[in-house]
Amino acid sequence: MNTILDRWRTELSVPDRPDEYEVKRLLSRLGLNVPLGIRIGPAEIDGVPEFSGPFVAKVCSPDIVHKTDLHGVHLNLGPEELAMALGALRDAFPESAILVEQMVSFDGPEMIAGGLIDPGFGPAVMVGAGGILTEIAHDVAFRLAPLDDAEARRMIEELKIWPVFEGYRGLQLDPAALARLIVSVSRLVDALGPRFDQLDLNPIVWSHARWMILDAKLLLHAVM
Amino acid sequence: MTPNRPDLKRLFNPKAIAVIGASNREGSIGGIIFERLIPSLRKLYPVHPRESHIMGYAAFTEIAMLPEGIDVALLATGAEAAVAAAEACAVKKIPFLIIVAGGFGETGTAGARLEARLQEIASRFETRILGPNSLGVFIPGERLDTIFVEHGDKALGNGGGVAFITQSGSVGVEALGLASNTGYGMRAFVGLGNKCDLDELDFLDYFGRDPETTCLAFYLESIAHGRRFLERARQVTPHKPVLVLKAGRTAAGARAVSSHTGRLAGMDAVVSGAFRQYGIQRVLDDEELCDASKCLAMLPPARGPRVAVLTPAGGFGVMAADYIEADQRGMPLSMAVLAPCTVRRIRDATFPFAACENPVDLTASADDGMFGRSLDALIEDDGVDIIICTAFFAPPAISDGLIAEIAARVPRSPKPLITFTQYGPFTDLYLRRFHDAGVVGFPSVSRAVRAARFLVERTRILAALKEQP
Numbered sequence: 001m002n003t004i005l006d007r008w009r010t011e012l013s014v015p016d017r018p019d020e021y022e023v024k025r026l027l028s029r030l031g032l033n034v035p036l037g038i039r040i041g042p043a044e045i046d047g048v049p050e051f052s053g054p055f056v057a058k059v060c061s062p063d064i065v066h067k068t069d070l071h072g073v074h075l076n077l078g079p080e081e082l083a084m085a086l087g088a089l090r091d092a093f094p095e096s097a098i099l100v101e102q103m104v105s106f107d108g109p110e111m112i113a114g115g116l117i118d119p120g121f122g123p124a125v126m127v128g129a130g131g132i133l134t135e136i137a138h139d140v141a142f143r144l145a146p147l148d149d150a151e152a153r154r155m156i157e158e159l160k161i162w163p164v165f166e167g168y169r170g171l172q173l174d175p176a177a178l179a180r181l182i183v184s185v186s187r188l189v190d191a192l193g194p195r196f197d198q199l200d201l202n203p204i205v206w207s208h209a210r211w212m213i214l215d216a217k218l219l220l221h222a223v224m
Numbered sequence: 225m226t227p228n229r230p231d232l233k234r235l236f237n238p239k240a241i242a243v244i245g246a247s248n249r250e251g252s253i254g255g256i257i258f259e260r261l262i263p264s265l266r267k268l269y270p271v272h273p274r275e276s277h278i279m280g281y282a283a284f285t286e287i288a289m290l291p292e293g294i295d296v297a298l299l300a301t302g303a304e305a306a307v308a309a310a311e312a313c314a315v316k317k318i319p320f321l322i323i324v325a326g327g328f329g330e331t332g333t334a335g336a337r338l339e340a341r342l343q344e345i346a347s348r349f350e351t352r353i354l355g356p357n358s359l360g361v362f363i364p365g366e367r368l369d370t371i372f373v374e375h376g377d378k379a380l381g382n383g384g385g386v387a388f389i390t391q392s393g394s395v396g397v398e399a400l401g402l403a404s405n406t407g408y409g410m411r412a413f414v415g416l417g418n419k420c421d422l423d424e425l426d427f428l429d430y431f432g433r434d435p436e437t438t439c440l441a442f443y444l445e446s447i448a449h450g451r452r453f454l455e456r457a458r459q460v461t462p463h464k465p466v467l468v469l470k471a472g473r474t475a476a477g478a479r480a481v482s483s484h485t486g487r488l489a490g491m492d493a494v495v496s497g498a499f500r501q502y503g504i505q506r507v508l509d510d511e512e513l514c515d516a517s518k519c520l521a522m523l524p525p526a527r528g529p530r531v532a533v534l535t536p537a538g539g540f541g542v543m544a545a546d547y548i549e550a551d552q553r554g555m556p557l558s559m560a561v562l563a564p565c566t567v568r569r570i571r572d573a574t575f576p577f578a579a580c581e582n583p584v585d586l587t588a589s590a591d592d593g594m595f596g597r598s599l600d601a602l603i604e605d606d607g608v609d610i611i612i613c614t615a616f617f618a619p620p621a622i623s624d625g626l627i628a629e630i631a632a633r634v635p636r637s638p639k640p641l642i643t644f645t646q647y648g649p650f651t652d653l654y655l656r657r658f659h660d661a662g663v664v665g666f667p668s669v670s671r672a673v674r675a676a677r678f679l680v681e682r683t684r685i686l687a688a689l690k691e692q693p
Contacts, residue, residue, distance in 0.1 A: 112485070114483060114484065114488075116486050116489055116494070118489070118495075118498070120446075120447055121451060121454070121494060121495070126489065126493075126497075135484060141493075141497055142493050144494075144497070148692070151688075151692075158554060198483035198486050200484050217483060219483065
């Protein structure tokens, strides 16, 4: 884990301020699933993805917190629409990179997982009902990091939406795999130590029999 | 290097106690405390600069003149004087000081400086300090009581299994009053005060190991060493329940937070999650703290969530069923489905017209014995995990003998039996009589059902702890 983290940190374009693409690369190296994607820098010529569409194009910058609110996210794009979306993003965010990803189809609810530092107890992790309504639904469970599979499983069972993991409307979601994802998150939070500030993985969706992280944000403290 | 730490046993069972600031003056705190200590039958040594005797006990003008072998010194002076007295007691090698005086960290920077001096004394000498700003201790079993304000001490005098550790004196004594109304078994009360030295960790360890303690209840506004408290609590929770009322939100809400995770944690949800993870049961107010500790200290864990309700009044049976089926505290309960033979046994023991499905309504014609025989049937029904028994004394055929009738079932029942009673202005009196007979009772349907949830929560915690490596 530490070797992966150290190497990853040296690769960041801005020290200690990873963008979404970089966070997802880290998650991928830790064995978590993220969509196929390429990052196109502000000065680069528009690349053509090697994967097939439909595509997602979004502004990719550690400075922009609410991409959707600023019209920084374009979904469900064919090849021509992708070119237009890239143009629009270039105009709106001339200083920023763009992340082009393969659009992912999924079943069931959007979930959220994350991490934070509690002032009294230290590093903690969360799982809950995700998506843009997550703070309204407020259906979340917390535990301290690190934790084991059984404890992560109990977090999921504590949620109001737990019945969707028990075959609700024929859904075949795998809670054990989601529990393993939470455990990975808790290990990451723990391994980052004093560098860690906040982590959001939202949404996380069940796509082709695996949990896929569609958006990720990681805030670090600069530690000398 | 940390000096040797004396065993807390001497604090809770002292042979000799000095009271600095003891006084003959009517209404002085030092005087009240001294008077309260007289029934403890310990050796008492008042310290007063001028008086030769305090309430008939020979007084000492200076701490230095006290004899050897004193276990505890109570400091009931002003803040400045208490610091000087604390140092003199430490030099005298008195192992435990209870500093009642306020005027320390809680009042501002000048007070905080005085408190830092106490801290320094505790670290330099082999003396441990409880407080300052502490009500001290109340150990009913030892007749030891330093609390100088009204706190239902007579009703709590028989002792019991709960160690009650509180950071706030006021919440502590009010909770004691509340608990004493309905009967409560107390092993020890500890007022932590400002926690300049001894804190919740010390008492968690001590009462966690104490064979007479069956349940630990904490009121805390801050937890000094968060992780360590949790980790040590997990050493205790497999053996006895640990309850915490953690007041005050964490600072997480106030910090600049730019993630969903951080904002969702704002309302101290992390504390609740962490408590669950380490087997601690969280409660949200003083009534919950008292009710939960009362039932967890006295009753066996529930095997499951299925509740049977026995009542002489249909309306209360229906209310209980509604509370049971409502999803509260994330701890679901369900109405037990009674076995056909249970229904038959109850009908044979009562009336052909009694409603013998759950809730079992014996009607207002029932007598004491019918309650007893119906309880026997419910206790022996494998489909029942918890029994809630409504005990009303107004029906004509019911006598005070109902208390003994129910109490006789408690030691025989492997499943928890909770009583709900109300009887106009006599409610608390009857609840205390139940308590003295070993029966856990509450004065409302909702509190009785909530008590069942605390028991089911405890069962779940034990199951989760077993899964852990």
